[in-house]
Amino acid sequence: MRTISDMSSVAVAATDGMLHFELAMAYEVFGSEAVRQWYEIAVCGDRPVRAGRFGIEPDRGLDQLVRADTVIVPALADVERDPPADLVDAVRAAHEGGARVASLCTGAFVLAAAGLLDGKRATTHWTHADALAARYPQVEVDPDVLYVDNGTVLTSAGKAAAMDLCLHMVRSDHGSAIANTVARNLVVPPHRAGGQAQFVPTPVPAKDNHPLTELFPWVLERLDEPLTVEDMARQANLSSRHLGRHFRSATGTTPLQWLLTQRIRRAQELLETTNNSVDVIAAATGMGTAATLRRHFNRTVGVPPDAYRRTFQT
Template sequence: MMRTLSDMLAFAVTNRMLHFELTATYEIFTAPQLDYRVVICGNGPVRVGRFTLEPDLPLDRLDRADTVIVPAVADVDEPLDPALVQAVKAAHDKGARIVSLCTGAFVLAEAGLLDGLRATTHWAHTDQLARRYPRVEVDPDVLYVDNGQVLTSAGKAAAIDLSLHVIRSDHGTATANTAARRLVVPPHRDGGQAQFVLAPVPSGEGHPLTELFDWVSARFDQMISVEDMARQAGMSSRHLARLFRAVTGTTPLQWLHTQRIRRAQELLEMTDDSVDRIAEASGMGTATTLRRHFHRTVGVPPDTYRRTFRPGGGR
């Protein structure tokens, strides 16, 4: 059901929030064709990034909003503002739709709004969110999650994706597409799409697997088995598996698969090579195999990924 055009949409702000998510989404929701009644609620003046913001209303008025946007928290290791947490919970209890952007999910989790729900945040903080709030089902591999009354997004660009999703839900696809064209961004990226960030290669001198990682990285176009990797590392396959689990959190084969996908991503972003050639260079063999594994891991086909990161590029 679409909401009325006069719905009050409130940004819940406090000190030490990131300005990008706040300003970018504020620009989106204040577009003239949307006619949201947008206000900023905070016990101000509020320091956001390098700027000082003068809110329109105090936080205790947040419960009058139909939709509450919680921007990203700058440092999730710092104690959360209890007044912000309480105000967001009060708004939720009165029926407001609560939307968190990036690390704003920590505020929702602290308020208990994510208990028993699937949620996401910036990929760099998903593990921390899961550890701190074990009742939350944290999904690190999506752009955003819509639970109806409670919505969460990954970082920065995903905040824009979720904002457009909200507009699409409220006002329809045509209006959301108009807003996207105004921003010169893709009109729709599905929430289930991966955050496009895969596990990095651990690095640093003295790392027990550094030389092996370098050896594998130079041979992505070749067939490599766990036995090959163990032989190169000078250890048994069982010991290699234990070490990999301790260092990377995964198995040697899964790590290798992830690195092949990363290599394919790099080639899609940086070259005009065909998908067939990229499949060979990344060790996936054929374009069909690459497309299947790439879509399963990243959430979109290789051609779509290339268009997203290299508009106008590729064959």
């Protein structure tokens, strides 16, 4: 049986009625020049399909999903009807054959119809979460997160969250440095945690004069310092209360949780790209001590720093 660490072939399922954004976005991530040496990507469908306003000529047949290591199921435009039976069967067969299967947005309806989400936590676009839960009561639908990783079965919310999930998979396969390179090439944020709120009024600062526009890079340049909420508020010329409100609006989380996430991501990069000791990395990321870094790293990433380094550093 294939393991996630061995995955290289990626199949993007294609059928009439899929949304072109998610389909094209998955192709852009896994077909990026930065990861081309590790992934072979193909669009799989039995005939030319319509994705939104665009016509797509698949590279291979739908039956080729079973040969892929990773299967991506893009969003369906119409979730009122049952997903195409041939697509459901192909996705089920791929997973039974050992593939990692990920849905983007309403592609979760396909995974649910295939029985892959039974007894599992899953998500989809928040406007369709109730419909998914009603039609498939055996699925634990969480409408408040960006994506859910169950190992070999993954689901995401829509649009930007689908990008987050694809980058998360690249990060899981090849580390933060590679995922960050893909993100930079696509000019998108390199990481948003899956548990971050799905619906926020302003996902990113909309204007150059947003109160947090200059704060974010200022913080990232000082991750080795013991920053506090008061430090960030002072730099942004805001009260601590107003800073918290702006952070919640712009990122869906609190200033301290956002700061901790950035420290962990910097630690990941240093573990992947340097031979520095955990003590040195703890100091460089503002964690103070190796014990503090290990505690937060293990809780956030799921493995200790040393194990993470052995996995990703060659």
